[in-house]
Structures are given as C-alpha cells and as structure tokens.
Amino acid sequence: MARLPEYLRALHALAEAGHETVSSEGLANAAGVNSAKLRKDLSHLGSYGTRGVGYDVGLLVDQIEFVLGLTQRRAVALVGVGNLGHALAGYDGFASRGFRIAALLDADPERVGEEINGLVVRHIDELPRVAAEESISIGVIATPAPAAQAVADQLVAVGVTSILNFAPCVLSVPEGVDVRKVDLAIELQILSFHEHRKASLTALPATGGSALTALPGGLAATDTQEAIGT
Amino acid sequence: MARLPEYLRALHALAEAGHETVSSEGLANAAGVNSAKLRKDLSHLGSYGTRGVGYDVGLLVDQIEFVLGLTQRRAVALVGVGNLGHALAGYDGFASRGFRIAALLDADPERVGEEINGLVVRHIDELPRVAAEESISIGVIATPAPAAQAVADQLVAVGVTSILNFAPCVLSVPEGVDVRKVDLAIELQILSFHEHRKASLTALPATGGSALTALPGGLAATDTQEAIGT
DNA sequence: AGGCGCTTGTGAAGACGTGCACAAATCGCG
DNA sequence: CGCGATTTGTGCACGTCTTCACAAGCGCCT
Numbered sequence: 001m002a003r004l005p006e007y008l009r010a011l012h013a014l015a016e017a018g019h020e021t022v023s024s025e026g027l028a029n030a031a032g033v034n035s036a037k038l039r040k041d042l043s044h045l046g047s048y049g050t051r052g053v054g055y056d057v058g059l060l061v062d063q064i065e066f067v068l069g070l071t072q073r074r075a076v077a078l079v080g081v082g083n084l085g086h087a088l089a090g091y092d093g094f095a096s097r098g099f100r101i102a103a104l105l106d107a108d109p110e111r112v113g114e115e116i117n118g119l120v121v122r123h124i125d126e127l128p129r130v131a132a133e134e135s136i137s138i139g140v141i142a143t144p145a146p147a148a149q150a151v152a153d154q155l156v157a158v159g160v161t162s163i164l165n166f167a168p169c170v171l172s173v174p175e176g177v178d179v180r181k182v183d184l185a186i187e188l189q190i191l192s193f194h195e196h197r198k199a200s201l202t203a204l205p206a207t208g209g210s211a212l213t214a215l216p217g218g219l220a221a222t223d224t225q226e227a228i229g230t
Numbered sequence: 231m232a233r234l235p236e237y238l239r240a241l242h243a244l245a246e247a248g249h250e251t252v253s254s255e256g257l258a259n260a261a262g263v264n265s266a267k268l269r270k271d272l273s274h275l276g277s278y279g280t281r282g283v284g285y286d287v288g289l290l291v292d293q294i295e296f297v298l299g300l301t302q303r304r305a306v307a308l309v310g311v312g313n314l315g316h317a318l319a320g321y322d323g324f325a326s327r328g329f330r331i332a333a334l335l336d337a338d339p340e341r342v343g344e345e346i347n348g349l350v351v352r353h354i355d356e357l358p359r360v361a362a363e364e365s366i367s368i369g370v371i372a373t374p375a376p377a378a379q380a381v382a383d384q385l386v387a388v389g390v391t392s393i394l395n396f397a398p399c400v401l402s403v404p405e406g407v408d409v410r411k412v413d414l415a416i417e418l419q420i421l422s423f424h425e426h427r428k429a430s431l432t433a434l435p436a437t438g439g440s441a442l443t444a445l446p447g448g449l450a451a452t453d454t455q456e457a458i459g460t
Numbered sequence: 461a462g463g464c465g466c467t468t469g470t471g472a473a474g475a476c477g478t479g480c481a482c483a484a485a486t487c488g489c490g
Numbered sequence: 491c492g493c494g495a496t497t498t499g500t501g502c503a504c505g506t507c508t509t510c511a512c513a514a515g516c517g518c519c520t
Contacts, residue, residue: 005419008396015471032400036509043469051468054515068419069426076418087317088414093398097415099424138421161428162421168239168323170262176423180417184318185327187410188306189235189298191368191392192328194408196299198391253497266479266500273499281498282486 001039006031008064009097020200023054053208075102077136077160080143080153081111084166088142089116104135107147124154131158145180147170148199152179231271236261238294239327245287253284293326296307305332307366309381310373310375311351314396318372319346332364354384360386361388368392375399382409 010030014022024042028035042049047063049055065071076099078089088094089104104121106112114121122130130136139155141148141163148167155163156177163170165181173179240260244252254272258265260447272279277293279285295301306329308319318324319334334351336342352360353406360366369385371378371393385393386407395401395411403409 002420004423005413005416008419009413009416010400013399024469025467030400034509036511037507039468040470040508049468050516051514052466052518054467067423067426069422069429070419074418074422074425083317083320087313090313091414093415096416097419099415099418100311137425138418140418162425164417164421169243170236170240170260176428178422180420182412182417183235183239184321184412184413185323185329186232186235186239187394187412188304188324188329188368189238190232190371191394191408191410192299192304193234193297195304195367195392196297198406199299228287254499255497264479266481267477269498270478270500279498280486281484282488282496284497 003033003041004064004068006153011057011061015061018055022057066094070098073098073100074137075100075134076138076140077103077105078140078142079105081106085142086116088140091220102136103130127154129157136160139162140164142166147180233263233271234294234298236301241287241291245291249287251284252287300328303328303330305330305364306368306370307333307335307360308370308372309335309354310371311336312337315372316346332366335358358388368394370394372396435458
C-alpha cells in the first residue's frame with residue numbers, strides 16, 4: 001500500500017520518543033489515518049500485534065522495512081542537476097530513509113564536473129558506465145519536460161525499472177517499469193481548486209453559483225489530508 | 231478532481247502544438263488516462279464538447295482554469311528557504327502555471343535578507359505584516375519537520391486556508407483548512423516496494439516466497455502511472 | 461483461577477471509482 | 491436531403507476501498 005511509508009515514518013518518530021509498543025489508534029493518529037484502516041493494512045502484511053497491548057514498534061518497523069524492500073540501501077541515480085535536482089542532491093532525507101544517491105547526471109556540459117554534496121556530476125551519456133559500476137535501482141528525473149522522455153528511455157535501456165518523474169509530462173515506458181510522478185504545480189492547482197470552491201461556497205451559500213461552480217459537493221481531490229484535530 | 235490539472239497541462243501542450251480541437255481519446259493519451267474516464271470527468275464539469283468533433287482546446291482550457299480558480303493569479307507564501315525551499319523559490323514552473331511567489335520566509339536570522347530570484351527573505355515573525363500586504367491564498371511549508379506544525383499554525387492564524395506541506399510529518403489544522411503533503415522519500419519508498427515485489431516475483435515465480443512477500447497481487451500503490459505505450 | 465478492561469483482527473455493508481458498451485448527436489459528402 | 495463515419499455523454503456492472511461494529515484474544519488485578 002501507499003500508506004506503508006507513512007506508517008513507517010510515524011513508527012520511527014514513536015521509536016525515537018521511546019515508545020516500545022503502540023496501539024492502532026495511536027499509530028493511526030500519528031499517521032493521519034483511520035484506526036480501522038490501519039489495522040486492516042497491517043493485517044494484510046500478516047503482521048501480528050498482540051490483542052490488549054498493541055503493536056511492537058521495533059518489530060513493526062522491521063516488517064514494514066522488509067516489505068518495502070528497504071533492507072538493502074537502494075542506489076538512486078538523479079538526472080538533471082538544475083534548480084530542483086540540485087536541491088534533491090542535497091536533501092538528506094533520502095539518506096536517512098534508506099536511499100543512497102549513487103550518481104548525479106546532466107546533459108549540460110557546463111554542469112558536468114560540478115561537485116554537489118561530495119558527488120561529482122557526470123554526463124548523461126556515461127549512464128551505461130554508471131549503471132555498470134553501481135546497481136541502480138531507481139532513477140529520478142529532474143530535467144525540463146522536453147528532455148524527460150529521452151532520459152526515461154536511457155534509464156530503461158540500462159535496466160532501471162522504477163522512475164520518479166518530476167518533469168511535468170507523462171512518460172511512455174515499457175511494461176514492467178513503474179513511474180511515479182510528482183508535479184509541484186499540480187499540487188498547487190489542486191489547492192487552488194479547493195480555495196476556489198471554498199470561496200464560491202461562502203460567497204453564494206444559497207444560490208449555489210453558476211453551473212461551473214456548482215460542482216457535486218463530493219468532488220474532492222484524492223490524497224488530500226482533510227482537517228485533522230484542532 | 232485531482233486529474234484536472236493534468237488535463238490542463240496536456241491541453242496547453244496541445245494548444246502550443248497548434249491543435250484547435252481534440253478528441254477525448256487524444257487528450258486522454260496526452261494526459262495518460264482512460265478516454266472514458268476523461269469524458270466522465272469533463273462531463274462532471276458541465277463542459278460540452280461537440281459529438282463527432284471533440285473538444286475545443288481553447289474553450290476547455292478556459293473552463294478548467296476557471297474551475298481550478300486560476301483566473302486570478304494566486305499569491306503563494308513560501309516558508310523555509312533551506313535546500314528545498316531555495317529550489318522552489320527559483321522554480322519557474324509556478325509562475326507559468328498561474329501562481330506568484332509573493333513572500334519568502336524563514337526563521338533563521340542568517341537567511342533573512344538574502345535575495346532569491348528578486349525576492350528578499352523575511353523573518354517568519356513578519357508573516358502577519360506580509361499577509362496584510364499581499365492576499366496570501368496558499369502557504370508552502372518547506373521547513374524541517376519539527377518546525378512544520380508551528381509554521382502551519384502561524385499560517386492558519388493569518389487566514390491561510392490551503393497549505394502545501396513538504397515536511398515529513400502530519401499537520402494538525404482546523405476544519406476548513408486543506409493540507410496537501412508531498413514527501414519525496416515516501417515516493418521513493420513506494421517505488422522501492424514495487425522493486426522489491428518485482429524482484430521477489432521473478433526470483434521465486436512458483437513458490438510465491440515467504441508470507442510477507444506473498445502479498446495480494448493486486449496490492450499496488452495508488453496514483454502510480456502504470457506502463458504506458460512501449 | 462477467574463473476571464474485567466483493553467486491543468486486535470475481520471465480516472459485512474456501504475460508498476466510491478473505473479471501464480465497458482452503446483445510444484444520441486454532429487459533421488461532411490454525395 | 492439522407493446516410494455514414496465519428497465522437498460525446500452516460501447507464502450499468504464490477505471491483506476496490508472505507509468504515510462500522512463486534513467477536514476473539516491477551517494481560518493484569520484480585
């Protein structure tokens with residue numbers, strides 16, 4: 001499930017806070033989900049808590065890390081060392097969550113040779129050699145949109161089967177290759193949609209507004225963290 | 231819907247390519263979704279294409295931009311000018327997609343006064359004044375996790391009702407405030423999960439592996455762009 | 461040993477999203 | 491004017507996800 005990493009993060013936080021065990025209710029709160037949902041998710045893993053007590057934090061961490069394939073530290077190749085790529089290369093959240101940036105690549109000769117965080121930027125054409133040196137398990141694309149498809153093709157060609165795409169475009173990849181997309185502008189636009197909806201609702205509480213604003217009330221973007229607590 | 235921004239991006243690309251109209255099939259391909267789903271989404275907007283012809287690209291762009299509330303250029307306050315925040319401040323994708331970064335804020339006095347992309351970093355305590363000057367409609371949190379909740383509270387206090395959170399933690403906000411979360415490490419972990427699953431499957435095609443790896447086959451992360459095209 | 465409170469795991473019901481398949485509608489051409 | 495090609499809009503069925511509610515199990519206290 002896509003929620004497992006969230007549970008894992010919450011569990012790490014709980015472990016650091018000194019908790020040995022945690023109830024489904026407690027973990028659900030920390031992860032921002034329903035407790036029943038959490039229990040069902042965990043039961044799908046075959047993970048056993050103990051009734052009347054809760055889940056063993058350390059054990060659960062190990063189990064989830066295993067399921068997520070984090071027992072090995074995965075090597076990541078980052079392509080595109082522009083604005084965003086630069087930030088990603090310096091983001092220490094990767095290292096602390098089970099990943100190792102193994103290579104920085106860019107097509108711009110101007111950028112090749114630059115050192116970021118102890119890693120030297122290499123030219124994208126060296127990708128085959130890089131892949132031979134390191135066992136790249138995930139490719140991250142942080143290039144401009146027009147270059148993204150070509151980069152994806154190159155990554156696939158050297159055997160990468162998981163790609164995280166920050167470029168605002170859809171990638172075409174062979175079957176068996178997984179692509180996840182993160183588009184910062186889209187996130188903002190979804191928020192903008194909610195803002196617009198909220199504004200229309202408060203401005204025209206009775207009429208309901210024009211046909212366009214009078215969308216079904218339940219029209220909500222998925223994955224939005226609704227209001228929690230106070 | 232969360233897919234509207236994706237449609238919008240595809241439409242802009244089509245418009246630049248010179249297309250006047252587009253069929254649901256064509257737009258669906260460009261946006262990476264099923265054509266039936268696209269038609270249903272568009273019909274929920276009350277948007278009318280013409281049968282036998284398709285959708286008018288320009289008209290559809292206007293409609294979606296209106297629904298998303300992009301007719302006005304929304305002001306964004308970015309809090310946390312660290313690694314990631316710095317990149318976001320310099321990301322031109324925001325400006326070109328309907329947003330304007332109106333303020334850069336940070337708690338570190340060291341960073342206050344720094345100029346990024348023509349904007350000066352101000353101290354977070356100036357947030358009320360900033361909010362009075364500009365009509366902030368969205369707040370972006372790019373701080374370390376421990377600071378995120380406090381920042382969120384401050385944003386809410388000055389009337390911000392939409393927050394994009396890059397910090398790896400869940401935020402607690404009052405009802406009526408929307409929070410979207412983007413966690414780069416989680417995206418990688420989801421890919422790692424797929425990698426692990428694929429590896430287990432090919433390694434042990436018959437046995438199915440241990441109880442933990444033998445997850446229901448349909449256990450897939452949502453929002454993943456499955457293989458498309460060749 | 462027995463009972464009580466607490467927590468997990470799960471069955472069932474409902475909501476929701478997805479995709480097929482087809483009727484209705486429009487355009488172009490003879 | 492009529493017909494065929496094409497494409498939208500949508501009813502329907504299906505699978506998935508979510509949530510409630512409760513039985514089963516565990517530990518602690520007496």
